[in-house]
Amino acid sequence: SAGKPLLQVDGLEGWYGESHVLHGMDFHVNDGEVVTLLGRNGAGKTTTIKAIMGLLNKRAGSVKVGGTETINLQARHIARLGVAICPEERGIFSSLSVEENMNLPPKLAEGGLSLERIYDLFPNLKERRRSQGTKLSGGEQQMLAIARILRTGSKFLLLDEPTEGLAPVIVQQIGRTIAALKQEGFTIVLVEQNFRFAASVADRHYVVEQGKIVDMIENEALDANIDKLHAYLGV
Ligand code: ATP
DSSP: OOOSEEEEEEEEEEEETTEEEEEEEEEEEETTOEEEEEOOTTSSHHHHHHHHHTOOSEEEEEEEETTEEOTTOOHHHHHTTTEEEEOTTOOOOTTSBHHHHHTOSOOOSTTOOOHHHHHHHOHHHHHTTTSBGGGSOHHHHHHHHHHHHHTTTOOEEEEEOTTTTOOHHHHHHHHHHHHHHHHTTOEEEEEOSOHHHHHHHOSEEEEEETTEEEEEEEGGGTGGGHHHHHHHHTO
């Protein structure tokens, strides 16, 4: 269950070249929480998780992971603090098999999951372990991308729209995976457009608008705040 903040973001600013897109983000994620970033297209959700991972070159403010200031650290050093990102494009190596893809990541922290544990969590990856990356469905690719970061030992996961473009049955499967990871003490920040999915997996939701956090809604309070949320998301 939720404990002390694992991630503390204060006044985070971010730029793509001269284009200023994050304008003082303030939020935190407790150890063991699943938190979503919700917001319209272009609000800055992806940019926020890239900045946390150290993948946005120009950033300022404060991002602390387990109390360590990371704002000036490179991505590979942030990875060693146990942070991992699963980008929207997933980054599967199409010429390699499922199992080869899973044997690529370096061990960055203690507690990387064995192939056996991975196959328990993702039975279809076991069936497909000799298949080439290109032969996988979108859902299988997404699971492989998540599985691969579980191999590193990272316990703090940044997931960028894992359900995008996937069939409902696969979305449910990814939901069960996230629930299982939460049970095991993983901390997860989820960028999500699928609001129902977000409600089914997260403890809290932050609303992002024009590079700022404009609201925070506890999952239990979601129904009571539904009109407000629809207004934020323009749905
Ligand atoms: P989406 O769901 O569309 O990905 P988002 O909330 O994740 O939305 P971001 O991708 O973080 O939004 O984009 C925030 C802003 O930064 C947008 O105005 C976008 O056009 C701009 N942007 C994103 N990537 C780049 C880039 N590589 N170079 C320049 N501008 C970018």
